Amino acid sequence: MDFAVSDTMKHLIKQVRPFIEDELYPLEPAFLQEGFKAVETELHKKREKVKKLGLWLPQIDKEHGGLGLNVLDHALLSAELGKSPVGHYTFNCQAPDAGNMEILIKYGSPEQQETYLKPLLAGEIRSCFGMTEPDFPGSNPVWMGTTAVKDGDDYIINGRKWWTTGGDGAAFAVVMAITNPEADIHFRASQIIVPADTPGFLIEASTPFMGHRGEGWASHSEVRLENCRVPQKNLLGSEGTGFLIAQERLGPGRIHHCMRWIGICERAFDLMCRRAVQRKIAPERSLAMRQFVQGWVAESRAEIDAAKLMVLHAAWCIDRYGAKEARDQIALIKFTVANTMGRVLDRALQVYGGLGVTDYTPLALFYRTERAARIYDGADEVHKISVAKRILRQYAELLGAGE
Ligand SMILES: Cc1cc2nc3c(=O)[nH]c(=O)nc-3n(C[C@H](O)[C@H](O)[C@H](O)COP(=O)(O)OP(=O)(O)OC[C@H]3O[C@@H](n4cnc5c(N)ncnc54)[C@H](O)[C@@H]3O)c2cc1C
Numbered sequence: 001m002d003f004a005v006s007d008t009m010k011h012l013i014k015q016v017r018p019f020i021e022d023e024l025y026p027l028e029p030a031f032l033q034e035g036f037k038a039v040e041t042e043l044h045k046k047r048e049k050v051k052k053l054g055l056w057l058p059q060i061d062k063e064h065g066g067l068g069l070n071v072l073d074h075a076l077l078s079a080e081l082g083k084s085p086v087g088h089y090t091f092n093c094q095a096p097d098a099g100n101m102e103i104l105i106k107y108g109s110p111e112q113q114e115t116y117l118k119p120l121l122a123g124e125i126r127s128c129f130g131m132t133e134p135d136f137p138g139s140n141p142v143w144m145g146t147t148a149v150k151d152g153d154d155y156i157i158n159g160r161k162w163w164t165t166g167g168d169g170a171a172f173a174v175v176m177a178i179t180n181p182e183a184d185i186h187f188r189a190s191q192i193i194v195p196a197d198t199p200g201f202l203i204e205a206s207t208p209f210m211g212h213r214g215e216g217w218a219s220h221s222e223v224r225l226e227n228c229r230v231p232q233k234n235l236l237g238s239e240g241t242g243f244l245i246a247q248e249r250l251g252p253g254r255i256h257h258c259m260r261w262i263g264i265c266e267r268a269f270d271l272m273c274r275r276a277v278q279r280k281i282a283p284e285r286s287l288a289m290r291q292f293v294q295g296w297v298a299e300s301r302a303e304i305d306a307a308k309l310m311v312l313h314a315a316w317c318i319d320r321y322g323a324k325e326a327r328d329q330i331a332l333i334k335f336t337v338a339n340t341m342g343r344v345l346d347r348a349l350q351v352y353g354g355l356g357v358t359d360y361t362p363l364a365l366f367y368r369t370e371r372a373a374r375i376y377d378g379a380d381e382v383h384k385i386s387v388a389k390r391i392l393r394q395y396a397e398l399l400g401a402g403e
Contacts (some may be wrong), residue, residue: 009073015053016080023049024084031086032359036218039086046090047123057101057121059093059256064105065121071252075259075315079308082263085365088256089217092121096129096165098256099249100174103191107237107245116172116193125171130161130194130223131246138163139382141176142185142243146225148177148192150232155179155192157200157228163376167203167221168214170196175225180240189242193234200228210368252318254330254377258311258337261373264366265304265344271361272348273297279351287351296347307333307340328390331383338373338380345370 005013023046030038050056059074060066069077074093081087088094097120104117119125132138136145146159157177164173172195179190194201202224206213209220237245276288276297287293314329323330345367349356357364374380396402 005076006073009076012055012067012073012077013080016055016077019050019053019055020080020084020087024086024090027086028084028362029360031218032362032365036214036216040216043086043090044123047092050091055091056123057092059098059252060101060105060121064101064117071255071318072312072315074252075255075311078256078259079263079266082260083267085218085362085369087263088260092123093256094166094217095253095256097127099253100127100129102249102252103174103236103245106248107191107241109233111233112193112236119171126166126169126217128164128167128170128173128221130164130167130173131176132163133160134162134222135160139379141246142188144176144178144189146175146177147181148175148179148190150179151229153233154229154231155234157192157194157225157230159225161223161225162207162220164221164223166217166219167196167223168206168219169216172196173201173223174236176242176246177225179235179242183240186243187240190239191236191242191245192230193236194225194228194230198228198230200226202226210371212368248323250323250377252323254334255311255315255318257373257377258307258314258333261337261341261370262304262308262311264370265300265307265341268341268345268348268363268366269297269300269304271363272300272344272351275348275351293351296351300344300347303340304344307337310336328387331378331387334378335374335380335383338370341370341373 027039027042055067057064057066058069058077060068062068078088081091081093101117101120104113104120108117116127120127131141133144133146136143146157146161148155148157157175159177161175167173172193175192175194176189177192178188180188203221204224205222206215206219207222213219276293277286279287281287281290311333314326314333317326317329345363349363349367352361352363355361359365
């Protein structure tokens with residue numbers, strides 16, 4: 001039964017669901033076994049179909065050629081797209097491009113929008129986002145080593161980044177660098193657009209990730225910026241606002257991730273149930289007749305539904321009150337859904353037995369790549385600490401107790 005789904009969204013989902021199943025599922029075996037580049041050309045044909053169906057850029061406002069869905073409606077759609085590992089990519093709402101689009105719309109100068117935003121929205125180029133560094137803790141991103149120093153009309157950027165998702169083949173990177181080292185720690189960094197062909201922007205490796213280096217959009221780059229010179233007009237927003245801008249992309253971005261994970265849960269659940277009823281463990285006896293499996297089915301259904309309701313509520317809160325007011329709801333879903341997904345994937349994979357750990361189903365890919373969901377966009381512990389601190393502070397104030 002659908003919850004909080006408007007008639008417009010019901011219609012949209014009716015269009016998107018068969019598209020994912022009929023057009024994208026058949027591409028998955030090649031993607032899973034041969035990699036992103038094996039399906040890139042086909043995916044671009046599918047992208048043209050998405051454009052023709054009027055479903056392109058669901059998260060972007062109509063003025064910029066998108067569907068203009070609010071956070072709640074995009075969350076609902078994301079759960080459909082997330083069922084395939086290439087769903088979001090095909091609709092041009094994949095990380096990290098979606099976040100870069102959002103900040104270019106909000107903070108990009110007319111020239112930046114013409115040069116970088118327009119082709120990104122059209123799906124002609126890809127981009128990446130370089131904040132995390134190998135030598136500094138991503139969990140405390142205000143402490144970083146990359147610097148951008150003014151020289152004439154330019155910045156000269158030096159530093160190292162890693163986990164730069166989609167760096168391989170990206171046309172430009174949005175790089176976070178310290179521009180104001182004397183300022184308060186939260187106002188030291190800026191976001192600067194660095195075209196990938198700038199001398200000194202060096203992709204040194206794709207990071208091996210659970211046994212796979214990946215390629216193209218489905219990979220994570222290690223980048224060295226060595227006396228990398230870019231014009232100061234490539235600054236996004238004003239100097240020192242790097243973290244403010246980063247914060248803005250994170251609220252709705254976390255909803256997108258969480259609903260994509262709900263989509264992964266639904267796909268895993270569907271695969272698990274199909275296998276349970278079809279796999280015979282003896283003549284006339286299916287796995288579905290075993291109580292262990294029945295327990296996993298019931299627990300998974302309950303956990304997915306609970307997680308989904310939490311995400312939809314958080315999305316509703318963002319639409320109604322803004323991301324800042326909804327920060328507790330956002331933090332709660334980030335670690336709740338990541339862990340729900342881990343459990344559901346684990347059970348589905350177990351039901352598949354040996355087949356579960358092959359690349360003949362998407363379960364193994366989801367299982368190995370999405371373990372990282374508990375780490376990126378804020379590790380579980382960081383979100384738990386921030387929510388708990390706010391709750392306990394309220395109790396301390398209520399009871400007149402110290403910190
Ligand atoms: C698949 C993937 C994609 C990514 N994509 C991008 C990208 O496109 N661009 C980008 O800039 N970055 C990206 N990242 C980086 C990601 O944001 C960082 O990995 C994350 O912020 C954690 O930083 P870290 O790896 O340096 O871990 P650390 O900061 O070293 O933390 C290690 C662990 O310490 C624990 N911890 C940290 N702080 C606390 C605390 N206060 N209390 C208790 N425990 C704590 C947590 O368990 C954490 O997992 C990506 C990462 C992954 C895995």
